[in-house]
Amino acid sequence: MKALKRFAKRFKRRRPKQSQTKPQATDAEPTQPLPLLAPTAQIVPESTSLSSPSDAYGAFSRLPTEIRRQILTYAFGGRTVHIDLFWRHPLVRRSASVSVSGEGLQGTSKKHCGLGEELVEDDTLPKRWQWFSCVCHRSAEAQDPQNIAFYKFETTIWPFEDKCLEGEYCHCGGSDRPGKGYGYCFLGVMGWLLACRGAYSDGMDVLFSTNTFYLSSIPLLLNMRRLISPYEVDKIxxxxxxxxxxxxxxxxxxxxxxxxxxxxxxxxxxxxxxxxxxxxxxxxxxxxxxxxxxxxxxxxxxxxxxxxxxxxxxxxxxxxxxxxxxxxxxxxxxxxxxxxxxxxxxxxxxxxxxxxxxxxxxxxxxxxxxxxxxxxxxxxxxxxxxxxxxxxxxxxxxxxDIVNDPYMMNCFGGGGGSIFDLWGYYRREVTLGRSQYATNVTYED
Known part of the structure; x- marks a missing residue:
């Protein structure tokens, strides 16, 4: 009997823990604090002993405040920064593949941050709340507007069309920025913030007060003051x-x-x-x-x-x-x-x-x-x-809808057709004598 109990204990220890593979509830509120805008950074605990600014800040502390601020703004301020918090599989970095031309391993893709190619979701791991942040590299102009939408007749990529977090509409890595690779897509601020208390104080002030923050996550928006220091949020x-x-x-x-x-x-x-x-x-x-x-x-x-x-x-x-x-x-x-x-x-x-x-x-x-x-x-x-x-x-x-687009209808000689008139806008335009469509167009709800 004792031998049987010892065998049962050893078998129990060998069994994998069910919590490692059990899916987490998606309706739970996010509770993980922001790791200072870096996907894999660690926050320094408040109890950690750091040198005083006068000892660790070095010659930088002797510069006037305005000069220090200008330097730090040039380094990681004055940008548009994406902060993302979504329920998904963890992002992992794949090893870069050798380019066709044989020029090296880095910059084989122009996708922003390498998302979807070298930075991908690992669906073998359970979903969880995950932070992700990067610099906005949305191209100011689209060389081919049809890459955005087949009915788009303009070149500007507007903020509501932003797809940086999907790695699209951006030109990053590759030959566009030789030698910089995907590191150029991130702020790279963690090394400075963890240097000393003086660097942290100056850096956080510039980080939150000079950058434009682009947010698209409603869970982050509704829980932001629980996840990020309210003192820093007030600087935005x-x-x-x-x-x-x-x-x-x-x-x-x-x-x-x-x-x-x-x-x-x-x-x-x-x-x-x-x-x-x-x-x-x-x-x-x-x-x-x-x-x-x-x-x-x-x-x-x-x-x-x-x-x-x-x-x-x-x-x-x-x-x-x-x-x-x-x-x-x-x-x-x-x-x-x-x-x-x-x-x-x-x-x-x-x-x-x-x-x-x-x-x-x-x-x-x-x-x-x-x-x-x-x-x-x-x-x-x-x-x-x-x-x-x-x-x-x-x-x-x-x-x-494309079939309702006035430019497309004019291409067909302004002939008849039907328009999906959700708000009654086109009916009122007809009443006011401002309709841009032919008289034999019908309007549907």
């Missing part, structure tokens, strides 16, 4: 938020707006848009410029009459966004972008309401050319001190 001056999921067809639920116009009471309560709008002012209390791109396809229920849909769009989407702008206060540069069709309907509505006071302008691309995007000013009154509050409402991603 410029933010780009791209929330929601853009797509032409609704094959899956978008947590940002699902249940906004229809659905059960529980689904409406779980809609993330109102929560995002109420979180942003408290999260970025000292922000000076905020760009918020609503990536979701805004589609109310077809049970709602067409002439009432714009009112629902204003009530359920724009009113929470405008309350957010008011909470941010005056003196802020705020840009909000919604999908093309929703923007058309809102622009038409406010043009009719405001008359001569209506302010709009085309958005200029990076090469100085006038692009197909435009924005109009939404005045929100004044604060208690008489300072004007408002924001620019800009065209976002193009949700207009």
């Amino acid at each position: 001056k410029s933010v780009q938020l791209a929330v929601g999921k853009s797509r032409l067809f609704r094959f899956e639920k978008d947590p940002l707006v699902h249940g906004l116009w229809q659905g059960t009471a529980e689904e409406k309560r779980d809609c993330a848009l109102p929560l995002v709008c109420s979180t942003v002012p408290n999260l970025f209390s000292n922000v000076r410029r905020l760009e918020l791109y609503v990536q979701s396809q805004l589609c109310p229920s077809r049970d709602v009459p067409v002439d009432q849909r714009v009112s629902l769009l204003v009530r359920d989407v724009m009113d929470p966004l405008e309350d957010m702008v008011r909470c941010l206060g005056a003196g802020k540069q705020v840009v909000i972008a919604v999908s093309l069709e929703a923007h058309k309907a809102l622009m038409q509505k406010h043009r009719e309401l405001e008359g001569a006071a209506f302010r709009w302008e085309p958005v200029v691309g990076t090469n100085g050319a006038i692009q197909r995007h435009q924005q109009f000013w939404r005045a929100l009154g004044s604060d208690d001190n008489g300072n004007e509050m408002g924001y620019w409402l800009r065209t976002g991603w193009n949700d207009h």
Whole structure:
């Protein structure tokens, strides 16, 4: 009997632990703190004994503060930085393959950070919350716009089209930046921050106060003050938020707006848009410029009459966004972008309401050319001190189906056809005598 018990104990010790392969719950909130913007960095505990700034900072501490700040800004400031927190398989770095020309191992791919080629998800490991950060290398101009969308007729890659975290629309590594490789895609700030307390203090100040932070993870946005020091978050001056999921067809639920116009009471309560709008002012209390791109396809229920849909769009989407702008206060540069069709309907509505006071302008691309995007000013009154509050409402991603595109219809001689008129915009254009389509075009809901 004793021998049997000893055998059972040895067998139990040899069995693999079930927790190593058991999937984790995806609905759990992220709890892992930000490792200082580096994918594999370690945070120095507060109890670690470090030399005083005067001893460890060396000659750098004798430079004037303004000079030190300029040097550090040149090193890792003044950029647009992606911070990503998503539930996925861990990212692993594959060994680089030898290039066809035999020039070496490094820079065999131009994909940003090597994502999808040398930096890939390891699906043999269980999914978990994972941080990832990199410098935004979104190309200012696309050499071939058709690589972005087959209906895109412009060269500028806008922030709402950013795909740095997928390694696309960027030119990195390879012959473009010889000798730099993928290290150029990351800030490389950890060595400096861990040098001493003086370097950490100066570095964190420059890191958070001079860079523009691009965030697209709603879990990160809603839990940011738990995961990153609120003291550092308060230093952020410029933010780009791209929330929601853009797509032409609704094959899956978008947590940002699902249940906004229809659905059960529980689904409406779980809609993330109102929560995002109420979180942003408290999260970025000292922000000076905020760009918020609503990536979701805004589609109310077809049970709602067409002439009432714009009112629902204003009530359920724009009113929470405008309350957010008011909470941010005056003196802020705020840009909000919604999908093309929703923007058309809102622009038409406010043009009719405001008359001569209506302010709009085309958005200029990076090469100085006038692009197909435009924005109009939404005045929100004044604060208690008489300072004007408002924001620019800009065209976002193009949700207009290719067969409805006016350029394509003109190619066919302006003949008849049908248009998916979600907001009743094209019907009103006909009524106002401004329709760009032929008279025999029909409009569908």
